[in-house]
Amino acid sequence: xxIFKMIDNDYVLVxxxxxxxxxxxxxxxxxxxxRVSELFRDKPKVISSFKYCYENKTLVxxxxxxxxxxxxxxKHVMVExxxxxPDFILVHYEDITKRKLAQExxxxxxxxxxxxxxxxxxxxxxxxKEGKLIDCNPMSEKITxxxxxxxxxxxxxxxxxxxxxxxxxxxxxIKTLEKAQRSELSEIQIKKxxxxxxxxxxxxxxxxxxxxxxxxxIFQDINALxxxxxNLEDSKESYQNLIESVPDLIIKIKPNGNILxxxxxxxxxxxxxxxxxxxxSYFDLIHPADLGLFKKTQKKAIETGDPISLEYRIKxxxxxxxxxGGRGKLINDQGKLRLLxxxxxxxxxxxxxxxxxxxxxxxxxxxxxxxxxxxxxxxxEALQNSLKExxxxxxxxxxxxxxFDEDKAFMSNSxxxxxxDVEPQIDQLQNIPLNHFPWLIKRLEEGNPIHVxxxxxxxxxxxxxxxxxxxxxxxxxxxxxxxxxEELSGFLGFDGVEKTQKWNQKDLSIFQIAAxxxxxxxxxxLTEKTLTESHNFLDGIISSIPNxxxxxxxxxxxxxxxxxxxxxxxxxxxxxxxxxxxxxxxxVCKNCPAEKTFKTGKMHQQEIEYLYKKDDTRIIxxxxxxxxxxxxxxxxxxxxxxxxxxxxxxxxxxxLKAKGKYQFLFEQADHGILIFDPDVNExxxxxxxxxxxxxxxxxxxxxxxxxxSDSKIFNNSLQNHFNKxxxxxxxxxxxxxxxxxxxxxxxxxxxxxxxxGKSTYIQSLLVFDPQYFNSVFKQMER
Numbered sequence: 001x002x003i004f005k006m007i008d009n010d011y012v013l014v015x016x017x018x019x020x021x022x023x024x025x026x027x028x029x030x031x032x033x034x035r036v037s038e039l040f041r042d043k044p045k046v047i048s049s050f051k052y053c054y055e056n057k058t059l060v061x062x063x064x065x066x067x068x069x070x071x072x073x074x075k076h077v078m079v080e081x082x083x084x085x086p087d088f089i090l091v092h093y094e095d096i097t098k099r100k101l102a103q104e105x106x107x108x109x110x111x112x113x114x115x116x117x118x119x120x121x122x123x124x125x126x127x128x129k130e131g132k133l134i135d136c137n138p139m140s141e142k143i144t145x146x147x148x149x150x151x152x153x154x155x156x157x158x159x160x161x162x163x164x165x166x167x168x169x170x171x172x173x174i175k176t177l178e179k180a181q182r183s184e185l186s187e188i189q190i191k192k193x194x195x196x197x198x199x200x201x202x203x204x205x206x207x208x209x210x211x212x213x214x215x216x217x218i219f220q221d222i223n224a225l226x227x228x229x230x231n232l233e234d235s236k237e238s239y240q241n242l243i244e245s246v247p248d249l250i251i252k253i254k255p256n257g258n259i260l261x262x263x264x265x266x267x268x269x270x271x272x273x274x275x276x277x278x279x280x281s282y283f284d285l286i287h288p289a290d291l292g293l294f295k296k297t298q299k300k301a302i303e304t305g306d307p308i309s310l311e312y313r314i315k316x317x318x319x320x321x322x323x324x325g326g327r328g329k330l331i332n333d334q335g336k337l338r339l340l341x342x343x344x345x346x347x348x349x350x351x352x353x354x355x356x357x358x359x360x361x362x363x364x365x366x367x368x369x370x371x372x373x374x375x376x377x378x379x380x381e382a383l384q385n386s387l388k389e390x391x392x393x394x395x396x397x398x399x400x401x402x403x404f405d406e407d408k409a410f411m412s413n414s415x416x417x418x419x420x421d422v423e424p425q426i427d428q429l430q431n432i433p434l435n436h437f438p439w440l441i442k443r444l445e446e447g448n449p450i451h452v453x454x455x456x457x458x459x460x461x462x463x464x465x466x467x468x469x470x471x472x473x474x475x476x477x478x479x480x481x482x483x484x485x486e487e488l489s490g491f492l493g494f495d496g497v498e499k500t501q502k503w504n505q506k507d508l509s510i511f512q513i514a515a516x517x518x519x520x521x522x523x524x525x526l527t528e529k530t531l532t533e534s535h536n537f538l539d540g541i542i543s544s545i546p547n548x549x550x551x552x553x554x555x556x557x558x559x560x561x562x563x564x565x566x567x568x569x570x571x572x573x574x575x576x577x578x579x580x581x582x583x584x585x586x587x588v589c590k591n592c593p594a595e596k597t598f599k600t601g602k603m604h605q606q607e608i609e610y611l612y613k614k615d616d617t618r619i620i621x622x623x624x625x626x627x628x629x630x631x632x633x634x635x636x637x638x639x640x641x642x643x644x645x646x647x648x649x650x651x652x653x654x655x656l657k658a659k660g661k662y663q664f665l666f667e668q669a670d671h672g673i674l675i676f677d678p679d680v681n682e683x684x685x686x687x688x689x690x691x692x693x694x695x696x697x698x699x700x701x702x703x704x705x706x707x708x709s710d711s712k713i714f715n716n717s718l719q720n721h722f723n724k725x726x727x728x729x730x731x732x733x734x735x736x737x738x739x740x741x742x743x744x745x746x747x748x749x750x751x752x753x754x755x756x757g758k759s760t761y762i763q764s765l766l767v768f769d770p771q772y773f774n775s776v777f778k779q780m781e782r
Contacts, residue, residue, distance in 0.1 A: 001016065001017045001019065001020055001090065001091065001092045002015070002016045002020055002090075002091040002092075002093075003015040003016065003088060003089075003090055003091070004036065004050070004088065004089045004091060005087055005088055005089075006054060006087040006088075006089075010035045010036060010037050011035065011036040011037075011050050011054070011089060012033060012034070012035055012036075013031055013032055013033065013034050013035075013036075013039075014032070014033075015032075016028050016032075020093075023075075023095055036050050043064070043066065045062065045064070046064065046066075046079075049062055049079070049081050050081060050089060052081075053081035053082070053083050053089055054083060054087075054089060056083075057083040058083065059080065059081070059082050059083075060080070060081040061078070061079070061080050061081075062078075062079055062081075063076070063077070063078050063079075063096075064076075064077050064079055074097075075095055075097045076095070076096045076097045076099075076100040076101075077093045077094065077095055077096065077097075078093060078094045078096050079091060079092070079093040080092045080093070117135075117137050118137055118138060120137055120139055121139060121220075122139060122218050122219065122220050123136070123137065123139045123140040123142075123143045123144075123200075123217075123218070123219045123220065123221075124136065124137045124139070124140060124216065124217070124218055125137075125140050125151075125216070125217045125219070126214055126215070126216050126217075127156060127214070127215050127217070128212075128213075128214055128215070129213050129214070129215070130155065131155045131156050131157045132153060132154070132155050133151050133152055133153065133154050133155070133156065134152070134214065135152070136148055136151050136152070140219075143192075143198070143200065143219065143221045144161065144190065144192055144193065145192040145193030145194050146192075146193050150193075156170075157171075160191055161190045161191060162188065162190060162191075163189070163191065166188040166189055166190070169186060169188055170186075170188060170202075173186055173204050174204055174215065177204060177205070177206045177215065181205060181206060182203055182204065182205035182206070183203055183204045183205070184203070185201060185202070185203050186201070186202060186203070187199060187200070187201050187202075187222065188200060188202070198221060198223040199221075199222050199223045199225075199226040200219045200220060200221055200222060200223075201219065201220045201222045202217055202218065202219035202220070203217070203218055203219075204216070204217045205218075231631070231633075232631065247265065247560070248265065248342050248343060248344045248560065248574075249262070249263055249265045249266050249269050249270070249342070249343040249344070250262075250263040250265070250340070250341070250342055250343075251263070251266070251282070251340075251341050251343060252331075252333070252338055252339070252340050252341075253282045253338065253339050253341070254336075254337075254338060254339075255298070255302060255337055255338075255339065256281075257281045257282045257283040257284075258279065258280070258281060258282070259277045259278055259279065259280055259281070259282050260278070260338065261274075261278070262274045262277045262278070269322070269343070269345055270285075270314065270315075270316045270317060270322065271316050271317030271318060272317050283295070284315075285314050285315045286312055286313070286314060286315070287312065287313035287314070287315065287321050289313075290312035290313050293310065293312065294310065294312055297310050298328075298339065301328065301329075301330055301339065302330065302337070305330055307327065307328065307329040307555065307557065307575075308326075308327070308328045308329070309325070309326070309327040309328075309575045310325075310326055311323065311324070311325050311326070311346065312324065312326065314343070322345060322347060323345075323346050323347045324343050324344060324345060324346055325343070325344050325346040325572065325574070325575075326341050326342070326343050326344075327341065327342050327559070327574065327575045328340060328341035328342070329341075329553070334631075342559055342560075342574075344572075344574060346572070379521070379525055380415065382521075383401070383415050383518065383521075384415060384417060386514070386518070387399040387400070387401070387415060387416070387417035388417045390492075390494070390511065390514055391417055391419075391494060394478070394494055394511065396478070396494035396495055397418065397419040397421075397422050397495055398416070398417070398418040398419065398422055398425075398494070398495040399416070399417050399418075399492070399493065399494050399495075400413055400415065400416040400417070400425075400426070400429075400492075400493050400494075401413070401414050401415040401416075401482070401490060401491075401492055401493075401518065402414065402429075402490050402491050402493065403482075403489060403490035403522075404434065404488070404489050404490055408434065408488075409433065409434060409435075410431045410432060410433055410434060411432050411434055411490065412429065412430045412431055412432070413425065413426045413429035413430065414490075440479070441488070444479065444481040444488055444491055445481070445488045447481055447483075448481075449478070449479065449480045449481070449511070449512055450477070450478070450479040450480075450491075451476065451477075451478050452476060452477045452478075452479075453476045476495075477493065477494070477495055478493065478494040478511070479491045479492070479493045479494075480492045480493075480511055480512050480514070480515035481515065482515050482516075482518060482519040482522070483516075483519050484519055484522060484523045484526070485523060489519070489522075490519075491515070492511070492514065492515040492518060494511075542562060545562065545564075546564060547564065547641050547642060547643050548562070548564055548565045548568075548620065548640075548641065548642035548643070548644070549561065549562040549564065549565060549639065549640070549641050549642075550562070550565050550578065550639070550640050551627065551637055551638070551639050551640075552578050552594060552637070552638055552640065553636070553637060554598055554635070554636070555577075556577050556578050556579060556588060556594070557575060557576065557577055557578075558573055558574055558575065558576055558577075558578055558581065559574065559575075559637070560574070561573060561574065569581065578594070578640070579592070582608075582610045582611065582620075583608075583609070583610065583611055584611045589608060591606050591608075592606070592608075593605055593606040593608075593622050593623065593624040593640075594624040594638050594640055596624070597624040597625060597626055597635060597638050598635045598638060601626055601629070601633070601634075601635050602625075602626075603623065603624065603625040604623070604624050604625075605621070605622065605623045605624075606622050607619055607620070607621050607622070607645070608620055608622050608642075610642070618644050618646045619644070619645050619646045619649050620642040620643065620644055620645070621642065621643045621645045622640060622641075622642045623640070623641045623642070624638050624639065624640050624641075625638065625639055626638055627639045666685075666687050667687050667688050669687055669689055670689070671689060671765050671766055671767050671768070672686070672687065672689045672690035672693055672747075672765070672766030672767075672768065673686065673687045673689070673690065673763065673764070673765060673766070674686050674690060674762075674763070674764040674766065675761055675762070675763055675764075676722060676751075676761065676762040676763075676764060677759075677761055677762075678722060678725075678726050678760065678761075678762055679759070679760065684761070686701065689766075690766060693739075693766075693768045694737065694739045694740060694745075695739045695740035695741060696739075696740050700740070717733070717735045717736065718735055718737075718749070721733055721735060721749060721751065722751070722762055725751045725752065725753055725762050726753065726762070729752060729753040730750075730751065730752040730753065731750075731751055732748070732749065732750040732751070733748075733749060734746055734747070734748050734749075735747055735749055745768070746770060747766050747767065747768055748766075748767040748770075749764050749765065749766055749767075750764070750765045750767070751763065751764040751765070
């Protein structure tokens with residue numbers, strides 16, 4: 001506070017308080033007696049405020065930004081000028097520098113926020129506690145298809161963005177904000193304004209503004225990603241089907257030799273399981289004497305991009321080396337360079353099988369149960385060891401697996417481990433009705449572990465059926481559900497010893513994971529068994545197909561052929577161009593169906609001449625179709641199926657020649673000729689003499705005899721005649737036929753029965769000239 005007095009038409013500083021002195025760091029005493037006109041000569045607004053206050057004897061309030069030279073500081077102050085009789089002005093001012101700076105910073109922060117809000121690549125929507133949309137950014141409009149005006153003040157609960165199943169998930173995420181600041185990342189499908197559907201990834205967070213709660217939803221359009229995932233899955237399935245149907249080993253490695261994939265055929269060819277090779281070095285399997293050539297060839301493939309083909313020796317699981325023919329090609333695997341190879345056993349003699357001297361060691365005894373089930377050769381042994389180690393860890397004297405039957409009516413003890421001093425119970429615990437334990441099954445179906453102590457009421461229910469539980473040292477039971485294909489299919493159980501075991505939540509979580517691993521392993525084992533049976537079934541089908549079959553890549557190189565195709569040639573044709581093998585040509589065949597399939601992605605058919613042996617050309621009816629596509633939808637592999645129709649073509653040619661001669665004689669005959677099919681009661685052919693003699697064109701006569709039974713041309717006598725021929729194999733008689741003009745004429749008909757293949761027909765000779773009737777009947781009699 002400062003006090004000024006009017007002296008000689010100026011305002012003079014006559015007093016101040018300690019707060020005012022503190023603002024100027026104790027230097028205000030130096031300014032006592034100073035005049036306003038001198039102190040504020042560069043601040044006319046301050047001087048005018050003094051004048052207005054004094055002349056109008058009123059309160060004046062103004063905000064000033066003033067540089068205090070005495071302390072070398074720029075400050076924001078709020079100043080009040082108050083007139084005091086008779087000639088004093090009391091000046092009170094408040095330092096609001098910090099407040100102004102905070103306001104400026106808030107203003108800048110809001111500007112940045114609005115810029116980020118407006119230009120964010122993610123959709124941002126803000127709504128209140130009731131669900132009403134308060135604000136949204138431009139990306140929200142783009143993703144949903146609605147304008148901001150259409151979205152603002154709309155309640156998401158009533159808005160047609162969500163289907164009922166996704167609305168409940170969205171609402172559930174909002175409710176989680178009662179306990180957490182933000183929800184989990186979730187995926188839902190929304191309905192856009194144009195009625196199309198799109199997938200989004202979103203997260204909801206809460207915040208307070210002026211003590212009012214609001215929600216902020218940040219979301220991203222992932223529809224393209226979901227489509228890509230689906231295409232990749234379809235491509236992967238097609239690729240896997242091809243891999244499983246090809247008899248050769250297919251392997252994928254990095255340029256440094258690390259194995260990324262080995263097809264199931266590796267088991268039969270080399271003795272390894274596919275999973276056991278993943279992550280190991282392929283170079284370690286190649287014979288040291290061949291390794292240099294292999295690396296040199298691989299380097300050339302990387303530099304040129306050309307396919308490679310070479311022979312080398314590869315190490316089998318039993319330590320012996322197998323001669324193989326390998327053909328590889330560089331591929332772009334999701335932006336990474338990989339070498340895809342097809343490996344075939346090319347040994348000329350069978351390799352003596354050796355007994356496996358060593359079993360695969362498990363990477364860990366207890367730290368990783370999943371590894372045990374992935375790499376083991378004996379599932380039951382792995383499960384038995386796991387049961388023992390789990391029981392040791394939890395201090396139980398018995399551990400076991402119960403599995404339900406297919407109808408979920410009975411359960412049986414499938415696996416058991418028990419301590420040396422505990423009698424095994426597995427033989428007694430078979431085919432137990434599930435309806436004896438409704439409470440237990442209900443809890444397990446809900447995914448809850450069961451911990452039953454001896455003092456619990458349910459313990460008596462269990463003990464009444466399992467007499468084993470009457471033993472005194474059984475104090476508690478622990479069970480964990482096992483799910484197969486998301487259905488409760490059994491449980492993992494433990495019996496406690498010595499005292500009632502109190503397991504904490506961490507223990508239960510660990511053993512539920514163990515139960516899940518066992519369930520997954522059982523499910524995988526069932527799946528592998530089903531896949532193996534399916535593979536053997538398909539392999540049997542392919543082997544039994546008598547047609548020529550092969551698979552080619554976009555370079556028209558053979559990567560697989562069936563036995564029928566390979567047996568046509570002495571040398572191995574894998575890796576060679578199909579047009580060179582089948583037609584002894586240096587370029588793609590004219591009208592090649594495979595070429596059309598690579599271009600269109602559709603099935604095509606063409607008859608092509610194949611060179612079988614020297615001077616032996618075969619006509620093959622060739623069909624081609626896509627069996628594998630790349631990520632971008634282009635055909636990667638095409639299957640060609642061919643049927644040898646050489647003999648058929650020869651027969652067809654001879655038939656057409658004979659048919660031409662017959663047709664000439666048939667049409668030039670002096671008398672009418674009819675061919676009748678007695679099985680369907682229809683006339684199937686006739687010559688020119690037949691319809692001309694009756695005054696019909698061929699088309700008119702066809703229309704008449706297509707409805708033979710209702711025809712106005714013939715009467716019942718012709719039908720009776722055909723019935724006699726069927727019975728006696730021949731017949732001759734005189735019948736009446738109506739011509740086009742409606743007149744009835746006499747016709748002599750001579751018919752006999754003949755067969756073509758397994759079909760029987762009647763051929764009839766129609767004589768329209770009466771002078772020939774007698775000669776026809778005489779011939780019939782002879």
